[in-house]
Amino acid sequence: MTAHTDVFAALGDPTRRTVMREVSTRGSATATELAVPLGVTRQAVAKHLAVLADAGLVDARREGRETRYRPTPAPLGDAISWMTEVGGAWDERLAALERQVARRRARG
Amino acid sequence: MTAHTDVFAALGDPTRRTVMREVSTRGSATATELAVPLGVTRQAVAKHLAVLADAGLVDARREGRETRYRPTPAPLGDAISWMTEVGGAWDERLAALERQVARRRARG
DNA sequence: CCTTTCTGCAACTGTTCGGTTGCGCTTTTC
């Protein structure tokens, strides 16, 4: 449905954002790997990773007895598109207003 | 520090994202203006606008007996920066891996 | 002055969420 909601909501939590950054910089990570450095339980990290996976930001893959998560930052592009679109609407509005002001000023 | 959290969390709600888009496309809006078209109560819209204002995405200004909200999409830029940074880290990782693979391939 | 129209604040409800603990299952290792 609205993938944007999932992505923004996923990134709305600071711990989850740290998880995402960590997975990205490491290239891959597991829940137990990140639990200690993040100061939370493994289950908490697993939940965060599940949310990130639901948003399509990471990809889970079972390898033997551990499940490694790798970043799939494609949805970030969609989120950026939304932002630039909304920001762009405002910019257009601003530009239109400026044109109008310029016209009025030209008329006197 | 928590600026990113506020922005992403604010955009994490679909209704709030609609409010933000509406304010941007209209150039400005009030809570009562958006209540009916959005199908929620004025107070609900007011709360959403307060959250958006806390995130620095809109600016509230009292004009007579109404308070108009105007978009201030600067924080969108910060959020985009965070995203490109995280995505970029992954891309760098990928590039480094490719370089390594190329080196190994060159060595035999 | 009285009515209307905006707004803000407070209380309440149901739900979601971040986090924890506990248990059971699978996979590696000795």
Add this chain to the structure above:
DNA sequence: GAAAAGCGCAACCGAACAGTTGCAGAAAGG
């Protein structure tokens, strides 16, 4: 085959949140 390591699932708790209703206050119009 038993121990260890890694994971998922379920239940639970406190806090936050989206949304509502209700009410009081400020500004404009008659």
